Amino acid sequence: MGTGRGGLCRASRPHQHGRARRIPQAASRIQAAEADLSRPRAAQELQRQDPEDGAQPSHRAGRGEGRAVIAELAHHAGTIRFEKLSVAARERLLLCLLANLSVGVAGAKHVVVPEPAMSEGAYRLLSGRSAANARAAAFWNGAAMHARTQDDFHPVGNLHIGTVVIPALMAVADEAEMSGGDFLAALAAGYSVAVGLSRRFSPVTTPRGLRSTCLYAPFGAAVAVGVARSSPAQQLASAIALTTAVNAGTTQTWVDGSDEWQVHTALGAQNALLVNDLAAAGVRGAAHALDGPAGFYRAVVGQEVSFAEIAGDLDPSAAIEENVIKRYPVSGICQAVVLAAERAARQIDSANSVSRLRIEMNPFEMRYPGTLNRGPFHSFSDKLMSAAFCAASVVAHSGFRFEDFHSGAHAVRDRLTALAQVEESSLPLLSARVTIETAGGARIVGEVENSRDEVAIDWTSVDDWAAALWTEAGRTEREYAACRDAVRDLPESRCARLPV
Known part of the structure; x- marks a missing residue:
């Protein structure tokens, strides 16, 4: 994988530390299942209770029913392997990666946040330049990948995942040698956790003005970075918990025509690195930050949540297969x-x-x-x-x-x-x-x-669509082809540095 700028791996180097009123939504979840996103989902959703139905303090979560949700998530993420995904999910994940990189390249000229000062640093930017700082690169790339809102999205979780997870993983791949298979396993873990934490609850939090991309995607990105860095389970659990200190954002930006929407994804990518750096430095996160009586879910949906309640939504293949690649640079809706x-x-x-x-x-x-x-x-x-x-x-x-x-x-x-x-x-x-x-x-x-x-963008139709995005940004079809080939070869590649 030596084609294109940034396509060569370099020697490994240390990373820089640089119950409110009930809102019924069951029908929406069933419609989502029938939309068809995943065939078994309709039957599954019919058996479910709305998150706020009879929500009462249930001090079971994380205490009376096994390990805390965060500990279970850390364990789950470490078991995900690219080769264990369904064939359809493996193809979809590669397509999502290529699509997000392409819309990010095209989005570079529409970014509202300042680009990091040019340097000879190791961290690649989707503008074709580079930065000296990992978090700064992830921040700007997160904004660029979302700047056309053409990045992929999950229609039931109502969130953009790739645009938060991929920029963070790009920085990890730039700081230390990582195989393509490890990169893809970390990416799949990010999708799995972001969908698993949002799929049931976004229909409750979204009508309140909370943006799912801000609430849930950062957990996926934090997990992806931890998996990519081979973090010990307890360290990864702390990174997940620390994410509750930095994941916030509302949908008022779409009403007022303001710019926070780009900052949302930028911060999500940057903070995935931050919380993992903090956890690596020994900063501890609450074991029950998600499922405790004063934890994340009690705060945002008015209910404590056990791992058993979300486990069925963590299937990485389903999470990836359900994701939508956008043909047009408008909202997914x-x-x-x-x-x-x-x-x-x-x-x-x-x-x-x-x-x-x-x-x-x-x-x-x-x-x-x-x-x-x-x-x-x-x-x-x-x-x-x-x-x-x-x-x-x-x-x-x-x-x-x-x-x-x-x-x-x-x-x-x-x-x-x-x-x-x-x-x-x-x-x-x-x-x-x-x-x-x-x-x-x-x-x-x-x-x-x-x-x-x-x-239905697939490998037979992606070239015309994606190449046009690169040329619109002033890049060449040859540069696009190098990126496409590197993505297709990634599962067998010893190097995860993709040429962008």
Whole structure:
């Protein structure tokens, strides 16, 4: 694996230490299972109780039922091997890695946080440059990978995982020699833990304004870094516990059109290194930081949680297979809106003839903060979440144009945005229906059910999509090909330094 900048491994070197009102969501979980994300999930979810149903202090968690959740997570993470994943999960993980690196390269010019000062340091940046500090590199790469919001996401956990875990692991791979198989095992552990901790509880925490990417993905990143560094189980447990001191963030950013959303992922990646460095230095985290009577879950969902309650959601293969690779740089929820709008827009002669624009969505997704934004718009961040803006932009331009999300007024698009009606429907997650009515009396419908399958980016279709992202960033197709080949060869590679 010697092709491309940064593709050669170097000698190992030390790393731098540089119950509130019940919110029922069971139906949403069942819809998510039926959306099909994983076939056995519907039956599993039907047997579950909502996290807040009858939530009472249950002093069992971590005490009367075996080891603390954190200790169990540390043990679980250490058992994950890339070769033990399902075939579909192994392929998906490699695709997610390549997709996230590609959107990160393309996102470099859209980062709002300052890039670390250029140096001859060991830590690679997605801009093609390098930094001298591991945490600074992880922070900036975490922002870059999320800057187009085109990084992969989990639709039930409502979170972005790769954009938090991968930048942290890149820094680990830059500081010490690591095989590709070890890198992928750590990455899989990160996905497993982030999904396992969020899948059941995001439907409760999200409506409160807590952003799942901030709450849950940092645990996955902390675990991934600890696994990559071969941390002892007790040290890894402390790193997980210490994450509760630094994982926070809200979804108000999507409503106000502000910039915290990039900072969320940047901090998640940076802090994964920080908590592991602290744990390695002997800083101890609470054994019951997740499951205790004053721990994380009691604080955010009003209930103590035992490991048995989340164990079924930690299957690494299912967590990875369910993840969605985005074709478009808009919210995961609006992927289906864009696809449905494209289908409808192809059937009209002129956007000027549109007299009605109706968008139907899954109720849970429709109520996600920002989805009902109608303007005035302030930035990319409140546009990319808006179902009305996404549909109007597609119809106005007869297709998706990323530049429209970074431009000012546009008469036709703005008229359609004001005209658009967003309504809830019995559609499952990742689905949308767009209906256009024209002044001439025509009625056109575009519909998408399960945009994850509609997008279906795989090894036969990824090249055109990903190479375009690299060239948009001013990089060459040869550079993309080197990265793609390195990712495909990673399971057998002795070196995890990917050329970016």
